Every structure is written in structure tokens, then in C-alpha cells.
Amino acid sequence: MAGKKQFSTFTVDRLLFGVEVEKVQEVIRYQEMTRVPLAPPVVKGLINLRGQIVTAVDLRRRLGLHERAATDLPMNVVIRHEDGAVSLLVDEIGDVLEVEEESFELPPGTLAGEARELIRGVYKLKDTLLIALDTDKMLNLVTTAARGA
Amino acid sequence: MGNMDDIIREFLVESNENLDQLDRDLVTLEKDPTAREVLASIFRTIHTIKGTTGFLGFSRLESVAHVGENLLSSLRDGRLLLNAQITSALLALVDAVRQMLVNIETTGQEGEGNYTSLIDTLTRVQEGEKKASAPAATAPPSPPAVLPPAPEEMSREPVNADPALPLGEILVQAGRVNSEEVNEALKLQHDGDDRHLGEILVEKGAAKPAAVQDALQVQAEARAPALSDSNIRVDVSLLDKLMNLVGELVLARNQILQFSSTQQDTSFLNTSQRLNLITTELQEGVMKTRMQPIGNIWSKFPRVVRDLATACEKQVNIEMQGKETELDKTIIESIKDPLTHLVRNAVDHGVEMPEKRQASGKSPEGHLLLRAFHEGGQVNIEISDDGAGIDLERVKQKALEKGLIASDQAARLSDRELLNLLFLPGFSTADKVTNVSGRGVGMDVVKTNIEKIGGTVDIQNRVGHGTTVKIKIPLTLAIIPALVVTSGGDRYAIPQVSLLELVRMEGEQARKGIEMIHGAPVYRLRGNLLPLVNLNHELRVEGSGNGSDQGAAVNIVVLQADDRHFGLVVDEINDTEEIVVKPLGKQLKGIPTFAGATIMGDGQVALILDVLGLAQLANVVSEVRDRGVGEKTAETESRHDDGESLLLLRGPDDGRMAMPLSLVARLEEFARTAVEKAEGRYVVQYRGQILPLIHLSSALTERRQEPRNSGPSEPGTEDEKIQVVVYTDQGRSVGLVVDRILDIAHQAVKIQKHSGRQGTLGSMVVQGRVTELLDVKGIITTADPNFFSEAVAA
Numbered sequence: 001m002a003g004k005k006q007f008s009t010f011t012v013d014r015l016l017f018g019v020e021v022e023k024v025q026e027v028i029r030y031q032e033m034t035r036v037p038l039a040p041p042v043v044k045g046l047i048n049l050r051g052q053i054v055t056a057v058d059l060r061r062r063l064g065l066h067e068r069a070a071t072d073l074p075m076n077v078v079i080r081h082e083d084g085a086v087s088l089l090v091d092e093i094g095d096v097l098e099v100e101e102e103s104f105e106l107p108p109g110t111l112a113g114e115a116r117e118l119i120r121g122v123y124k125l126k127d128t129l130l131i132a133l134d135t136d137k138m139l140n141l142v143t144t145a146a147r148g149a
Numbered sequence: 150m151g152n153m154d155d156i157i158r159e160f161l162v163e164s165n166e167n168l169d170q171l172d173r174d175l176v177t178l179e180k181d182p183t184a185r186e187v188l189a190s191i192f193r194t195i196h197t198i199k200g201t202t203g204f205l206g207f208s209r210l211e212s213v214a215h216v217g218e219n220l221l222s223s224l225r226d227g228r229l230l231l232n233a234q235i236t237s238a239l240l241a242l243v244d245a246v247r248q249m250l251v252n253i254e255t256t257g258q259e260g261e262g263n264y265t266s267l268i269d270t271l272t273r274v275q276e277g278e279k280k281a282s283a284p285a286a287t288a289p290p291s292p293p294a295v296l297p298p299a300p301e302e303m304s305r306e307p308v309n310a311d312p313a314l315p316l317g318e319i320l321v322q323a324g325r326v327n328s329e330e331v332n333e334a335l336k337l338q339h340d341g342d343d344r345h346l347g348e349i350l351v352e353k354g355a356a357k358p359a360a361v362q363d364a365l366q367v368q369a370e371a372r373a374p375a376l377s378d379s380n381i382r383v384d385v386s387l388l389d390k391l392m393n394l395v396g397e398l399v400l401a402r403n404q405i406l407q408f409s410s411t412q413q414d415t416s417f418l419n420t421s422q423r424l425n426l427i428t429t430e431l432q433e434g435v436m437k438t439r440m441q442p443i444g445n446i447w448s449k450f451p452r453v454v455r456d457l458a459t460a461c462e463k464q465v466n467i468e469m470q471g472k473e474t475e476l477d478k479t480i481i482e483s484i485k486d487p488l489t490h491l492v493r494n495a496v497d498h499g500v501e502m503p504e505k506r507q508a509s510g511k512s513p514e515g516h517l518l519l520r521a522f523h524e525g526g527q528v529n530i531e532i533s534d535d536g537a538g539i540d541l542e543r544v545k546q547k548a549l550e551k552g553l554i555a556s557d558q559a560a561r562l563s564d565r566e567l568l569n570l571l572f573l574p575g576f577s578t579a580d581k582v583t584n585v586s587g588r589g590v591g592m593d594v595v596k597t598n599i600e601k602i603g604g605t606v607d608i609q610n611r612v613g614h615g616t617t618v619k620i621k622i623p624l625t626l627a628i629i630p631a632l633v634v635t636s637g638g639d640r641y642a643i644p645q646v647s648l649l650e651l652v653r654m655e656g657e658q659a660r661k662g663i664e665m666i667h668g669a670p671v672y673r674l675r676g677n678l679l680p681l682v683n684l685n686h687e688l689r690v691e692g693s694g695n696g697s698d699q700g701a702a703v704n705i706v707v708l709q710a711d712d713r714h715f716g717l718v719v720d721e722i723n724d725t726e727e728i729v730v731k732p733l734g735k736q737l738k739g740i741p742t743f744a745g746a747t748i749m750g751d752g753q754v755a756l757i758l759d760v761l762g763l764a765q766l767a768n769v770v771s772e773v774r775d776r777g778v779g780e781k782t783a784e785t786e787s788r789h790d791d792g793e794s795l796l797l798l799r800g801p802d803d804g805r806m807a808m809p810l811s812l813v814a815r816l817e818e819f820a821r822t823a824v825e826k827a828e829g830r831y832v833v834q835y836r837g838q839i840l841p842l843i844h845l846s847s848a849l850t851e852r853r854q855e856p857r858n859s860g861p862s863e864p865g866t867e868d869e870k871i872q873v874v875v876y877t878d879q880g881r882s883v884g885l886v887v888d889r890i891l892d893i894a895h896q897a898v899k900i901q902k903h904s905g906r907q908g909t910l911g912s913m914v915v916q917g918r919v920t921e922l923l924d925v926k927g928i929i930t931t932a933d934p935n936f937f938s939e940a941v942a943a
Contacts, residue, residue, distance in 0.1 A: 034639060034754040037688035038740050046733075046746055046754040051397035053746045053754055055734035084734055139736070 003101040007123075007130060009094035010077055013065040016094065018123070018130045025080045027093050030073035031056075044089055047076065054078065056087040062138060063115050079135050086139055099123040099130060160201050161254050162382070164246070167194045169448055171243050175236055176451040182231035185362060191239075192221045198246060207259045210249045216271040217242045223275055226359065237459075238274050240452070241267055317346055319364040326350060326360070385478065388438055395428075395435045396628070396729040402428040403750040436477075436628075443521045443530070444472030446485045450492050454517060457496045464514040465500050471521035476528055480622060483602050484530070487595040491532045491618050492517070494591065499536035499616050509613070511535065522879070528624060533617040539610045541567045548573075568608045569712075572596045600711075603629075603646050631728045631757065633749075634706060635721035637690030640755040642728050642747055643706060647760035649714065651722055652705040659703040672705060672716055675794065675895040679707065681716045682767040688742065710764035717763070726750075730757065742766055793898050795915060796874065797891040798923075800845070805920040806909075810893060812925050814877035817884070818870045833884065835875075842873065843932040844886045845923075849908045876925060883929055883936060898922070907931070 007018030008027070033045030033056055044058040056076065060068055068074060074089035103124045107116060118138045123130040171194055178187045199214035217239065223229040245267050252260030317331035334349040347361035402424055409421040447469050458465040476484075500506075500515030507513050520531040541564055548554045548570045554562070562570075574593040599606050604622035611617075623629060623646060631642040632651075652674070654662045663670050663681065670681040685691065705716040728747040737743065741762035749755050794810035823833050824842065831842040873884040900911035900922060908931070910922045929936050 032753060034746075034756065035690075036737060036740070036743070036756065037637075037639075037690050038742060039737055043736060046756075048748050048752055048754050051400050051748060053731045053733065053748070055736045057736070081735075086734060086736070 004098055005101060007097050007099060007132065008077065009097055009130060010075070010088075010090040011092045011094060012059045012063065012090050015065075016128055016130050017059075017090070018097065018099075018132050019077065019079065019088075019135055020132075021096055023079055023135055025078045025085055028076045028078065031076060044074075047087060049078065049085065049087070052085065054085050054087050056089050057139070058089045060089075060091075063118065064113055079139070081135070081139055097125070097130065099125070104132075157205060157253065157257075160205065161250055164198055164201075164250055167198065168243055168247050168250075170194065172240070172452040173448050175239055175243070176455050178231055179233065179236045179455075185225075188221070188225050188231075189362065189365075192218070192225050195221055195242075207249070207253065209259050209264065210246065210253075213242065213245055213249075213264050213268060216268050216275075220271050220275045225362075229275070233459075235274050238267075238270050240456075242271060320350070320360060383438070388435070388478075391435050392439060395432050398428055399432055399628075399729060400748045400752075404752050407750045432628075439478045440475035441478050441481050442473045442475055443481065443528075444469070446481060446488065447472055447519060449489075450519065453489065453492060454496055457493055458500075458515075461497060462502065463496065463500055464503050465496050465517055466514055467517045467519065469519045474521035474523060474528060476622070477624060480602055480624075483598060484604075484620070484622065487598045487620075488530070488532070490591060490595055492519070495532055495534040495536070495616070495618075499534035499538075501537050505537075509537075523624075524877070524879070527621050530620040530622070531617055532620075533615060535615040538612040538614060538616050539568065539571070539608070540612070541610070544568070544570055564610070568610055571608065572606070603644065628727055628729050630725055631747075632706065632725050633723040633755065634684070634704075634717075634719040635723060636684040636719045637688065638720075639690070640723065640749065640753070641684070641719075642726070642755050642757045643708070643717075643760065644744070644757065645725065647708045647710065649707040649709050652707060652716070653722070654703045654705075655701075659701065662703065670718075674707065674714075674716070675893065679705075679714060679716045680769055681705065681718055682763070682769060683718045684763075685718075685720070687763060687767055708760050708764075710761045710769060713764065713769055715764060715767070715769045728755075728757070793896070795894045795896065795898070795920075797894055797915065797920065798845075798874075798887045799889040799891055800849070800921065805891065805915070805918055806845075806923050807894070807913075807915055807920045808874070808923040808925050809898070812876055813874055814882065815875040816890060817873045817875055819873055821869050821871055824871070831886075833873075835882070835884070838882070840873075840875070840882055840884045841933065842884045842886050843928060845888070845928070848885075848928040848932060849906075876929065878937065881936065883933065885925070885928070892916070 006021040008021045008024045009016055009018045011017070028049075031047040031049075033047050035045045036043055042057050042061045044056045044061075047054050047056050058068075058074070060066065068091065072091065074091065075093050076087040077090055077093070078085050078087045100123075104121050105124065106121050107119045111119065118134055120132040120134045123132060171191060174187050174191050174194075178184055178191065181187075195214055195217050199211055199218055202208075202210040202214060220229075220235070220239070224231055224235070229235070245264055249259045252258060317326070317335060320326040321328045321331055330350060330353070331346075334346055334353070337349055338346060347365065351358050351361055405421050406425060409418055412418060450469075451467050454465050454467045495517050496515075500517070501509075503513035506515065516535045518531070518533045520529075520533070522529050544567050545554075545559050545562070548567075549556060549559055553570065553573050571592045572595075596606050599620055599622065602622060604620055607619045607621075609617040609619065630645040632645060632648055633640050633642050635641075652672070663672055665671070666678075670683070671678045672681055673679070704719050704722045706719055706722065707714060707716050726749075728749075730745045731747060732745055733740075733743060742759055743756045744759035744762070745757045746754050747757055795807040796810050796813055798806045798808070800806040817835070819833050819835075824831050825833065827839065831844070832839045833842060834840070872887050872890055874887055874890075876883050876885060894915050896915060899913060901913045903911040908924055908928050910924045912919055912921045914920070926937070
């Protein structure tokens with residue numbers, strides 16, 4: 001098993017992203033959201049996950065990508081986090097992929113902006129690239145953003 | 150080893166409970182040194198501790214407990230009478246034992262504390278007795294560890310009898326009494342002698358008091374385990390988890406009920422109805438497991454008061470009413486320290502020295518009263534002393550000295566505002582700093598802690614006659630009543646504790662009602678300017694189409710934030726609901742306007758507004774605690790102009806009638822069909838209880854009886870609403886059915902023409918029209934002569 005890792009994958013703005021499978025609590029379809037006024041813009045709203053209130057973070061906004069068309073309903077990738085669950089809003093859910101540790105590379109220096117902080121690296125798959133996200137950093141940054149607001 | 154740990158843990162839990170009981174018992178005993186049952190209970194506790202510690206190998210603890218036991222046995226046998234000195238020694242013993250228990254809990258060892266002086270004291274106290282009351286004793290005083298049993302103890306044989314038997318038979322079996330005597334005594338009881346069997350036997354001289362006592366103890370010991378069999382200890386975290394799950398269940402139930410209203414299937418409807426009932430009962434049950442009587446924290450106070458009074462050389466007795474009043478465990482925990490502080494304050498600052506009390510014609514012993522009771526879904530706690538009260542001049546002086554107020558401000562302050570100064574940080578009126586209080590940390594911390602859990606604190610001062618601190622706190626924090634409003638298309642919940650009233654203006658009124666002061670909107674609420682805050686604006690969301698400036702209706706929610714009133718303008722006011730409070734994720738903690746979130750009946754999330762945070766955001770109150778001084782607060786107005794708020798109604802014969810708003814708990818509207826008849830009275834179901842109704846028209850019998858539609862004789866015949874004014878007294882409510890509610894007016898109550906008619910106090914001019922003032926209590930008493938007496942008993 002050494003050198004292999006399982007990733008839960010999803011697409012955002014036609015890019016393939018992945019989060020370590022053990023960090024994902026569950027994947028659910030679109031949920032009605034309640035917006036939170038005065039919250040940082042990346043916080044899209046609150047969803048009711050079986051009675052638990054979960055903050056939904058829009059990955060497109062978080063990563064500085066194009067806004068999702070209003071008619072496209074995002075899916076929820078619910079991440080286990082230190083103080084409860086947080087949902088990442090993504091475009092489409094992909095498969096769980098097993099990747100070789102050898103195919104990993106750090107993000108290129110040309111990758112600029114805030115996104116660089118959030119991307120741990122890239123796995124070179126046969127016909128595409130899988131971008132590995134650093135969930136801790138991503139959600140912690142949300143925290144600092146919220147404080148700043 | 151694990152086994153051993155369990156034993157020790159159980160011993161610790163049990164001993165700690167016992168020690169708390171000891172504190173209480175000792176203080177009780179000091180008042181009534183002859184109370185044998187109390188003494189026996191103390192003796193048993195110490196005895197148990199001694200026995201268990203010996204078994205577990207805590208020798209130091211055992212030796213201390215042993216001396217205590219010896220002393221107690223002298224007391225129990227009546228060779229020694231409890232006095233203050235002995236009580237202090239025994240309390241010191243309890244403290245020492247508690248200290249060692251803490252050591253055992255944290256380190257597993259009983260600690261290195263040196264208790265020889267305590268042992269000496271205990272021995273000396275006991276020997277003092279020997280010299281005084283038993284000079285003939287030949288045994289020289291000896292160290293406690295080898296103290297021979299007292300002579301009388303030697304002569305006593307252990308009572309060997311089946312503990313399940315009646316007292317008489319135990320005594321007979323033990324050979325202390327012969328059976329004829331018991332039969333005679335039983336016959337006396339049978340013939341109406343209501344003394345206990347033991348008392349009869351002792352008085353007849355058939356049995357020695359000690360023998361009866363021993364027999365009673367045998368019985369008591371046999372009964373004790375039965376009690377513990379019916380109780381188990383449960384981890385609080387398990388209860389918390391259960392509470393959360395029940396919260397979920399309540400939400401799921403709400404969703405199913407909402408869905409079921411669209412369904413026709415009877416078996417589904419029946420099942421969801423049953424689910425509804427079971428969930429409600431389950432919720433109540435689980436809530437109950439978390440409820441604890443307030444007596445649990447009060448039980449420490451007699452000891453606190455005693456120690457403190459002794460230290461201050463004062464005499465104080467403490468009375469507690471409503472010990473059984475129950476509160477959620479988390480709330481109990483968080484009011485413990487504030488209450489202790491207030492009690493200490495009352496003894497230290499409130500009650501005067503005995504000489505001073507006598508000089509002012511009071512009994513030398515001060516009286517401290519703790520009272521707790523439920524009222525309107527809240528718990529009220531009052532701490533009153535009959536001391537000197539608060540000297541407002543001195544408060545003013547201190548505040549000036551400390552620079553908390555400016556001198557020109559000071560002159561303008563009303564009594565009430567002066568009292569509020571006590572809650573400012575860094576305020577203390579104690580002339581000298583004692584180790585008890587007067588360090589300047591205090592009332593502000595009390596206030597902050599109480600407000601943190603959604604409560605309020607209020608001081609009532611009667612100069613020369615004492616001070617009363619009134620605290621109001623919610624029953625539970627997990628489920629709260631809230632008002633649901635809509636703003637910008639989203640729903641928000643406003644905790645009911647901050648809610649004062651609702652104002653709705655339509656058409657012309659809406660256009661004219663809101664006035665501007667240099668861009669800041671205000672509304673004239675009964676003559677006072679109420680600053681308005683627009684929720685859409687503060688939350689930076691768009692209004693829902695018919696914005697307030699379009700001339701449509703304006704909804705104002707009048708809220709209270711930290712003594713300051715303000716009006717929150719919202720798009721729509723929906724309903725009041727019980728909501729389950731859920732925390733927000735870490736990502737949203739930084740937003741001051743939200744206190745949490747909840748899930749509504751349709752499964753959607755709604756945010757809970759943090760009224761104080763919102764007020765700060767809108768600059769209604771400043772973030773620094775410098776407000777409330779010298780500025781007019783709504784509360785002061787209502788108390789200091791001599792006016793009163795009056796609810797205006799249309800009376801049965803079209804006349805105008807008024808009643809004080811302070812007597813109104815709520816205004817409700819019920820469908821006429823909801824009125825039922827029970828025990829010959831009209832009632833409606835209201836908040837899970839039965840609310841008796843009194844029709845104003847039938848209460849005012851002398852009036853022309855021409856009720857249009859409001860005939861009390863035929864409820865249910867017409868499909869329309871009835872207006873009900875709910876009056877609540879000590880947890881009992883009654884509804885006054887009125888024709889129509891007209892308005893609320895604020896003015897001085899001066900009866901201009903006294904009335905001889907039943908049900909009214911007289912008439913006066915309100916808003917330029919002659920208005921009769923209702924005698925609300927009189928009307929209720931006439932309809933239900935027992936209402937007030939029962940309310941007091943409830």
C-alpha cells in the first residue's frame with residue numbers, strides 16, 4: 001500500500017480537485033441554504049445536515065474562480081473539521097481515485113495568488129491533473145477572513 | 150487496580166455528597182442542639198467516612214475522622230451539648246476531610262497536611278466536657294487515638310435485630326423492652342395518641358432513650374440502601390448528548406407534522422399524532438433529567454453565612470423559600486458564583502452590627518431571605534436582607550471619587566440611576582477592604598454573568614429597611630421562545646427575553662409615524678422617542694419589495710438591549726416559536742449580530758439575532774460600558790414620573806375602560822371555537838395549560854347587557870375571534886375576555902370620581918375621554934374566590 005493514497009474528487013470550473021478520502025464525511029446533493037448577511041463572501045450560507053448546522057463555503061469564490069451560473073446548483077462535499085463539519089460547494093462529484101505518491105509534484109511557481117496557499121500540490125494522472133487541496137488551510141483562512149469582516 | 154480506583158472514586162463521590170449534607174446539618178444543629186435525628190445523621194456520616202478510609206488505607210484521614218466520631222458520640226449520648234465552639238471545631242473537621250478528599254482525587258494520596266492542631270482542638274473540646282459534666286470520671290485524659298470508649302458506651306450492647314421489623318419488635322428482640330410494654334404503647338397509639346412509639350416508651354420509662362435511638366438507627370440503616378437502589382449516577386455528558394438528540398427529534402417531528410398537514414391518509418395522520426405526543430413527553434422527560442433544584446447550590450449558604458457572620462461579629466439567620474425550584478444544570482452552574490457573591494454582600498454590607506440594629510429598633514439578629522419561584526417561563530431569585538439598605542449619598546460620593554461620573558451629572562441622577570452605578574466595573578462602597586468583599590470586583594461581574602445566560606439583575610433599595618436583589622433567568626438555554634421575523638426574504642429569530650412589544654403602523658400612520666432627526670429615524674412610543682434600526686439596512690440585505698418607505702405597513706419590534714430600548718424595523722412579523730439553539734461554525738463566530746442558528750419547522754435554517762450585538766452595530770448602545778449613567782433609560786422614566794401605562798379597552802356598554810399594563814401578562818386572540826367548558830367555567834387551551842376565561846361583560850353585572858356577539862352563553866356558535874387579556878399571578882393565569890382593545894396610554898393614575906360599582910375603582914380622564922379604571926383583582930376574585938389564595942399556595 002505504500003506510496004498510494006485515496007482521494008475523493010470533484011470538479012470546480014472544469015478543474016479536477018481532490019481531498020484525502022478520510023477527511024470527507026459525506027457527499028450530498030444540493031441543499032437549500034440560508035444566507036448569512038455580513039459573513040465573508042466565500043460563506044455561501046448555512047445548510048441543515050440532519051439537524052446539524054453546517055457552514056457552506058463556495059469553492060469557486062474561495063479559489064478565485066469564475067462565479068457559478070445561477071441556474072447551476074452546487075453539490076456539497078462535507079469535510080470533517082476540528083469543530084464540526086464544513087461543506088465545500090463544488091460543481092460535480094467525481095470518483096474516489098487511488099493515486100501513486102510518485103506522481104505528486106508541488107505547485108509550479110507560476111501559480112500565483114491566494115489559491116497557491118490552498119493547493120498542496122498536483123498528482124499527474126494519465127489524462128488529467130488532480131489538484132490536491134489543503135483543507136485545514138482553506139478553512140482556517142476562512143476564519144481569518146471572517147474576523148476581518 | 151482498576152477495581153480499586155472504582156472503589157475510591159465511588160467513595161469520593163459519596164463522601165463529597167455526605168460532607169455537603171454535614172455542613173447543612175451542623176448549622177441546623179447549632180440552632181437546635183437537641184435534634185437527635187440530625188445528630189445521628191452527622192454521626193453516621195463521619196462513622197462511614199472513618200470506616201471506609203480505614204479500609205482503603207488512608208490513615209491520616211481515618212485518625213481525624215476518628216476524633217470527630219468520639220466527639221460526636223459524646224454529643225449523641227447527651228453528655229455534651231453543642232455550642233458555637235464545638236460547631237466551629239466540627240466544621241473545621243469537615244473542611245479538613247474535604248481537603249484530604251481533594252488531595253486523594255488529584256494525587257491519589259491524602260496529602261501531607263498536618264492536622265494535629267485540629268485533633269488537639271477536637272480532643273480539648275471533648276475533654277472540656279469531661280471535666281465539667283463528669284468530674285467523677287477516673288480515667289485520665291488520654292490522646293484521642295487510644296481514647297477508651299466512654300463508660301456508658303461500654304454498657305450498651307449492640308442492637309441485634311432484624312432491621313425490617315417495626316420499632317417495637319426490634320426493641321423486644323434486642324431485649325430492651327418487654328413485649329407487654331410495647332403492646333400497651335401500641336394500644337395508646339391506636340386510641341389516638343399521636344406520639345411516636347419510641348416517645349411513648351421513653352416517657353413511660355419502659356425504654357432508655359439511647360435504646361430507642363439505637364433501634365431507630367438500625368431501621369434507618371436498613372432503609373438507606375433501598376433508596377440508593379432506586380437511583381443511579383449518570384454522566385452529565387451523556388445527558389447532554391441525549392438532550393441534543395431530543396432536539397433533533399423535535400425538529401424532525403416538526404417537519405413531519407408540517408408534511409402531515411398536507412396528507413389525507415388517516416393511519417399516517419394518527420401515527421404522526423402519536424409521534425408528536427411521544428416526542429413532547431420525551432423532551433419533557435429529558436429536560437427534567439437536567440433540571441436540578443436550586444437548593445443544591447443554596448445548601449452551601451447557611452455555612453457561608455454562618456462563617457461570614459462570625460467573622461464580622463454579626464448575627465444573621467438565613468431563610469430559604471422555594472428550594473425545590475428547578476433550573477437547568479448549566480444555568481445552575483453559572484449562577485452559583487454570582488449568588489454566593491450576593492449572599493456574602495448581604496451579610497457583609499447589608500446587615501448591620503447587632504448594636505446598631507438594636508439602636509434602630511430591629512432585632513439584633515439580621516434576616517437574610519432567599520426566594521426562588523417560577524414566573525412566566527423564567528425563574529426569579531430574590532436575595533433580601535433587612536439591613537440598612539444602600540446609602541445613595543455614599544454611592545454618589547464614591548462614584549465621584551472614583552471618577553465614574555462627573556459632578557454635574559451626579560446632581561441630576563435619579564435614585565434608580567444611582568443604584569445602577571453599583572454595576573459599574575471598579576465600584577465598591579465598602580469603606581474598608583475586608584477579605585470578604587469591597588475589592589471593587591463584584592456587582593459588575595455578577596451582572597455580566599447573569600446577562601451572559603440571558604438573565605437580568607435589579608436592585609430594590611429601602612433605606613433603613615434593607616436591600617433586595619432580584620434576578621430573572623431563563624429555565625433553560627437549549628430551547629428558548631423566540632419571535633420569528635422576516636427581513637430581506639429570510640427569517641430571523643429574536644429571543645423573547647429581549648422583546649418588549651410589537652408596533653404595526655399602516656397607511657397614513659406608517660408614513661407619518663416615523664420622524665427623522667438629522668437622518669436618524671425615530672418613533673414616538675407613548676411620548677418617548679424610540680430610536681429605530683432597520684434590520685435590512687444593518688444586515689445589508691435588500692428589502693422584500695414593499696419596502697417601508699413605500700407607504701405600506703411598518704413593523705417595529707421594540708427590543709431591550711442593556712437597559713436601552715430601540716425599535717427594529719422588519720419586513721414582516723411571523724410568529725413566536727420554541728426554538729432549539731445551535732451554535733454557528735467557527736467561520737461565522739466573528740459576526741456580532743448572530744447568536745446562533747436554529748432549524749425551523751420546514752427544515753430550513755434561520756439565524757438567531759444577537760440583540761445586544763445588533764444594538765452595538767447600530768450604535769444604539771456603545772461598546773464601552775460607559776452608558777447608563779446620567780442618561781435617561783426607559784426604565785427610569787416609567788418609575789420616576791408618577792405615571793403608569795394603561796391598557797385601554799372598550800367596555801361592555803361601549804364605554805372606555807382602562808387597566809394598568811403592569812397587570813397584563815399577554816394579549817391573545819383565540820378563535821371563538823377554541824372556547825370549551827369545564828367545571829362550569831369557560832376555558833381555552835393555552836400553552837399546554839388550561840386558561841380559565843372571565844367575560845368582562847358578565848363580571849360587570851350592573852351594566853346594560855347588550856353584548857354584541859360577545860354573549861358568554863353561546864361560545865362556539867360564531868366563527869370569530871375573541872380578545873383575551875392574560876393576567877398571571879404566581880404561575881396561575883386567567884384570561885379576561887374583552888370586547889376590543891383600543892390603545893395603550895401613559896399617564897398618572899388619579900381617580901377623579903370614585904365608583905361604588907362592582908368591578909371598577911372609579912373613573913378618570915385618559916386621552917381626553919372619561920375612562921373607568923377596572924378593579925382587575927376584584928373581578929378575578931369575584932369570578933374565582935380562590936384564585937389568589939391558590940396562587941400563593943401553588
